[in-house]
Amino acid sequence: MSAGRILVADDDPQIRRAMKATLTARGYQVSDARTGEEALDKLRLEAYDLVLLDMNMPGSGGLETCRVIRSSSDIAIVMLTVNNAEQDKVEALDAGADDYVTKPYSTPELLARIRATLRRLPQAPDDAGLRQLTLEGVEIDLPSRQATVSGRTSRLTAKEFDLLSYFLARPNKTIAHRELLQAVWGPDYGDELEYLRVFVNRLRKKIEPNPSKPRFLVTDAWAGYRFHLPH
Amino acid sequence: MVASTGPNINSVSENLWRKTGRLTLHLLVALSIVAAITFVFFRLIHVNVTTVGFFYLVAILVIATFGGLLEASVSSVVAMLCFNFFFFPPIGTFTVADPQNWVALFAFLATALTASQLSARLKRQRKSALDRQREMERLYALSRAILLTDTTQPIAKQIAHQIAQAFECPALALYDRNSSEVYAAGPEVLPNLDAKLRESAIRSSVLHEERDEILIAPIRLGGEPIGSLAIKHAFMSDAALQSLLSLVAVGLEKARAQEEVNRAQVARQSEELKSTLLDAIAHEFKTPLTSIKAVTTDLLSNPDESLSQQQRGLITIADEGTDRLARLVTEAIQLARIEGGKFQLNRGVHFPSSLLSAALRQMKSLTDGRELKVEVAESLPLVLVDAELIQMVIAHLVENAVKYTPQGSPILMGAHASERGVTIHVADQGPGITQDEQSRIFEKFYRGSRGQHLKGTGMGLAIAREIVRAHGEEIWVKSSPGRGSEFFFSLPIAPEESAG
Numbered sequence: 001m002s003a004g005r006i007l008v009a010d011d012d013p014q015i016r017r018a019m020k021a022t023l024t025a026r027g028y029q030v031s032d033a034r035t036g037e038e039a040l041d042k043l044r045l046e047a048y049d050l051v052l053l054d055m056n057m058p059g060s061g062g063l064e065t066c067r068v069i070r071s072s073s074d075i076a077i078v079m080l081t082v083n084n085a086e087q088d089k090v091e092a093l094d095a096g097a098d099d100y101v102t103k104p105y106s107t108p109e110l111l112a113r114i115r116a117t118l119r120r121l122p123q124a125p126d127d128a129g130l131r132q133l134t135l136e137g138v139e140i141d142l143p144s145r146q147a148t149v150s151g152r153t154s155r156l157t158a159k160e161f162d163l164l165s166y167f168l169a170r171p172n173k174t175i176a177h178r179e180l181l182q183a184v185w186g187p188d189y190g191d192e193l194e195y196l197r198v199f200v201n202r203l204r205k206k207i208e209p210n211p212s213k214p215r216f217l218v219t220d221a222w223a224g225y226r227f228h229l230p231h
Numbered sequence: 232m233v234a235s236t237g238p239n240i241n242s243v244s245e246n247l248w249r250k251t252g253r254l255t256l257h258l259l260v261a262l263s264i265v266a267a268i269t270f271v272f273f274r275l276i277h278v279n280v281t282t283v284g285f286f287y288l289v290a291i292l293v294i295a296t297f298g299g300l301l302e303a304s305v306s307s308v309v310a311m312l313c314f315n316f317f318f319f320p321p322i323g324t325f326t327v328a329d330p331q332n333w334v335a336l337f338a339f340l341a342t343a344l345t346a347s348q349l350s351a352r353l354k355r356q357r358k359s360a361l362d363r364q365r366e367m368e369r370l371y372a373l374s375r376a377i378l379l380t381d382t383t384q385p386i387a388k389q390i391a392h393q394i395a396q397a398f399e400c401p402a403l404a405l406y407d408r409n410s411s412e413v414y415a416a417g418p419e420v421l422p423n424l425d426a427k428l429r430e431s432a433i434r435s436s437v438l439h440e441e442r443d444e445i446l447i448a449p450i451r452l453g454g455e456p457i458g459s460l461a462i463k464h465a466f467m468s469d470a471a472l473q474s475l476l477s478l479v480a481v482g483l484e485k486a487r488a489q490e491e492v493n494r495a496q497v498a499r500q501s502e503e504l505k506s507t508l509l510d511a512i513a514h515e516f517k518t519p520l521t522s523i524k525a526v527t528t529d530l531l532s533n534p535d536e537s538l539s540q541q542q543r544g545l546i547t548i549a550d551e552g553t554d555r556l557a558r559l560v561t562e563a564i565q566l567a568r569i570e571g572g573k574f575q576l577n578r579g580v581h582f583p584s585s586l587l588s589a590a591l592r593q594m595k596s597l598t599d600g601r602e603l604k605v606e607v608a609e610s611l612p613l614v615l616v617d618a619e620l621i622q623m624v625i626a627h628l629v630e631n632a633v634k635y636t637p638q639g640s641p642i643l644m645g646a647h648a649s650e651r652g653v654t655i656h657v658a659d660q661g662p663g664i665t666q667d668e669q670s671r672i673f674e675k676f677y678r679g680s681r682g683q684h685l686k687g688t689g690m691g692l693a694i695a696r697e698i699v700r701a702h703g704e705e706i707w708v709k710s711s712p713g714r715g716s717e718f719f720f721s722l723p724i725a726p727e728e729s730a731g
Contacts, residue, residue, distance in 0.1 A: 014522035015525070083510070083513065086619050104557050106528035107528040110525070191593075
């Protein structure tokens with residue numbers, strides 16, 4: 001059985017060849033694309049579990065391709081960047097990527113990132129009351145992974161869904177950064193505060209009536225985040 | 232001053248001659264008019280004395296209107312004498328028989344002189360009004376010209392030419408203090424006035440070069456002298472001169488501001504170009520490294536025994552070489568990006584302790600298995616720094632400590648308040664650095680004598696120093712051979728208001 005279907009989008013043929021060889025050896029089914037446009041075409045024709053997307057590609061480039069994919073799909077996306085600068089990482093996550101890896105990366109590191117991104121949170125607690133939530137004009141429907149705020153419905157990506165489920169299972173409790181990172185991304189994580197910053201912002205845009213003044217997903221300075229559930 | 236130079240003196244005397252000639256001609260015309268009236272009424276038409284007197288008066292008014300005060304006054308006296316000689320009995324003598332006629336004669340003279348005076352004054356006023364108007368027109372033309380200067384040549388030079396043109400100035404020189412250049416304009420050549428122009432600009436005082444009729448005046452902007460102007464034959468009112476100087480000041484200031492904008496734009500463009508170029512280079516180098524690294528790490532991560540001991544060893548060499556090359560590229564690009572201090576700092580307010588812990592988090596793989604002691608003084612002020620870059624400095628220092636000390640040796644780091652603000656230190660108990668080497672370790676590509684065999688690029692400390700300097704701060708080292716090394720760098724404290 002396949003460990004998952006992966007689309008590798010990178011303009012360098014050697015990188016594509018190396019990735020195909022390593023990932024296939026680990027049981028993944030791998031296709032490749034040379035440009036963002038080609039990647040979009042392949043995604044339309046076939047179903048994939050994850051896209052490895054190079055940030056610097058000719059044509060529309062990795063960031064723009066990531067945005068286009070994200071606008072219609074909640075597939076897992078891992079961005080490959082050359083720069084280790086904070087700005088590049090945040091840009092990648094902001095564009096909708098679930099994670100990023102800096103080139104040159106080691107194969108075990110890449111495999112760990114792929115596993116973490118494909119990893120699903122053990123199913124959220126079976127609390128019927130929290131699977132469907134309606135508060136103050138906001139509707140969150142966990143089974144269908146949809147959130148509706150003032151008539152506007154958006155779909156949550158897998159990681160956003162996991163993060164929100166984790167919060168909803170622990171309402172009104174401050175959850176430390178490290179706990180969140182390890183629960184949602186995996187035990188190898190814990191210091192990547194920028195992930196949380198970007199993902200919490202992405203969630204706020206989908207579930208908060210006014211994302212710049214959050215009412216539910218609040219920041220507890222220096223400690224972590226808390227899901228405020230009115231009694 | 233004694234006149235000595237030829238052309239100037241010639242032009243002055245020529246001028247004088249022209250004036251004298253014109254005056255003589257005027258006088259001749261005026262006297263001819265008086266003579267003509269005398270001849271007409273004495274020989275041709277016989278009218279009464281009063282009528283003749285009125286004709287003389289009208290003639291003098293006409294002379295005063297078209298000529299000057301001198302012509303009118305001379306004509307008045309001559310007319311009075313003719314009036315007396317030819318028309319008052321006894322005719323043909325200057326004696327006046329009837330005392331009443333004396334009164335008439337003096338009344339005539341007084342009226343003629345007063346009328347001359349009034350008329351001449353009016354004329355003078357009209358002339359001066361015309362002069363003012365002309366000056367205004369010239370200043371207006373100059374201000375328009377200054378607004379329309381282009382950037383193909385120095386603006387001060389263009390302004391100098393515009394003044395010479397607008398004021399029909401024979402020669403002038405404009406000194407721009409900003410560029411320290413003197414620009415001459417006008418058909419004639421001025422003697423070398425550079426020293427005087429500088430003196431006028433520096434002392435903010437007006438100088439007169441009487442020999443050549445040159446006026447040197449400072450150009451001020453908001454009380455600050457920014458240059459000076461030397462004009463030959465400055466036939467203009469004081470007010471006009473002041474306006475002219477103000478206009479030039481505004482023009483020069485406009486030029487300076489424009490130059491500053493241009494310079495900033497060029498700097499920004501070259502910075503953008505550099506950044507684009509470096510990104511392209513990073514991409515080009517790291518792409519092949521990525522495929523090599525993917526292959527070597529994949530082979531090495533295979534747990535099975537498919538690789539022989541020798542093969543594993545060879546691949547490890549390739550893998551380490553790849554790492555080293557990747558680090559070289561990364562650091563060379565970092566250094567190129569920050570070198571020369573021409574880069575944007577993304578300053579923010581941060582806790583010194585969080586800078587340390589963030590840097591340590593980033594380099595966990597490097598410090599794994601090493602003893603690290605972190606001591607941060609309590610209640611340190613917040614610092615205003617580019618966090619990413621300062622973390623890079625800490626990382627380079629820690630890496631340096633890891634590199635030059637044996638596995639079991641601890642690394643101490645911390646932050647404390649100091650005179651300069653907050654000082655961060657990273658210390659090791661390694662072999663230390665000699666006095667001689669201490670002055671060179673922050674140089675690019677310098678590597679300590681004991682470091683030849685160690686992995687490193689020789690750029691880490693140079694990068695650290697550039698980043699710290701870009702913050703306006705200092706980095707230094709205390710060390711002695713055998714007793715370890717301690718690196719320090721200072722950070723600027725955030726202003727009170729930005730901390731809230």
